[in-house]
Amino acid sequence: MKKIVLTGACGALGSKLREPLSKLADELLSTDIAEAPAKLLENESFVQADLADLAAIEALMQGAEMVVHFGAIPDERSFEELLGPNYIGAYTVWEAAHRAGARRVVYASSVHAVGLQETMAGHDTDVPHRPDSFYGLSKCFAEDMAKMFWEKRGLEAVCLRIMSCTPEPQNARALHTWLSHGDLVRLVEASVTTPVTGFTVAWGVSANSRASVSNHKIPFLGYHPRDNAEDWADRLLPASKTPDPSDRAQRSLGGPFAVVPLGESGVAAIKRMSAQD
Structure with a gap:
């Protein structure tokens, strides 16, 4: 390819994509609201x-x-805080990509677009929206807009419902959510x-033995x-507290995001859960 644009290039996940994306195009243009990385790649x-x-944009x-659109606030905040980067920002990316004649947007969506769905239901990529937060709602908005831009304007999109993307699984929940x-x-x-x-909607999840979601409908991708998070099961499970089946955070795909008040950090709740484990 001639040119790939990467948003959120300085973020925790976007920064992991700079080098591999640079190998797929003559030019990688990285962007972020933060200042430039200390060192750029040869064609970046x-x-x-x-x-x-x-x-x-x-x-x-x-x-x-x-x-490749990974730019956003990656946590629950008030609607007003999320409005610019997560809602309006998604629109500007799709509108600007369309005006530029781009072929496709690959979007960092989230499990939190469906975070109130039941964990044990065995969901595939057709599971309907059921957001657990203003953050999750912003992902629903962007996914619906992506589908509309494809159907009305022919701009392709792959929406990646990323689950728990960390170097290693952090808690027992990650045995089924880890990427x-x-x-x-x-x-x-x-x-x-x-x-x-x-x-296309795809689950951002590794080949976990206990995965609660499935990409079986999109093999063409x-x-x-x-x-596989199971490699950490022996370490994670003995340390975990006995789960409470009445706890909505245990029963919902969104984990702690499903129970924190709207506008309150879900990431902080996940960190507290990991510390308790």
Whole structure:
């Protein structure tokens, strides 16, 4: 490809994608509201920009064939705080990608778009929206917009419902939700290089023996995860407290996000849960 644009390039996950994406295109243009990384790759340029600024995003999209959109606030906040980066920012990315003639947007969606669904229900990629937070609602908004842009304008999209993406599983819940950094890269690479995707939803999850969701309906995407959280089960399970089956955080795909008040950090709740485990 000639050019890939990566938003959220300085974030925890976006920073893991810079090098692999740089190998898939002549030019990688990375962008973030934060300042540029200390060192850029040989074929990488960087533009500091606010996702809510349509003119700025449109300018950096020129000539892009593929957009990997990982820029956002990655946690629950008040609706007002999320409005610019997560809601308006998603619109500006799709609108600017369309105006630039891009072929596809690969989007960092989240399990929290369906976070109030039951964990034990065995969901595939067709599970309907059931957000657990304003953050999850922003992912529903972007997924619905992505589908509309595909159906009305022909702009492809792959929406990755990322679960628990960390270097190692952090708690017992992660035995079914974990996405390794290596599998994250494999998932994004597959989403970029698959010839035709239309509008596709994919679960961002590794090959966990206890996975609560399934990508069996989208084999055409060519995503083949290699890592399995079960390798950490012996360490995680003995340390865990006896689960309470009446606890909605235990029963819901969104975990603690399902029970924290709207606007209150779900990431902080997950950290507390991991510390207790």
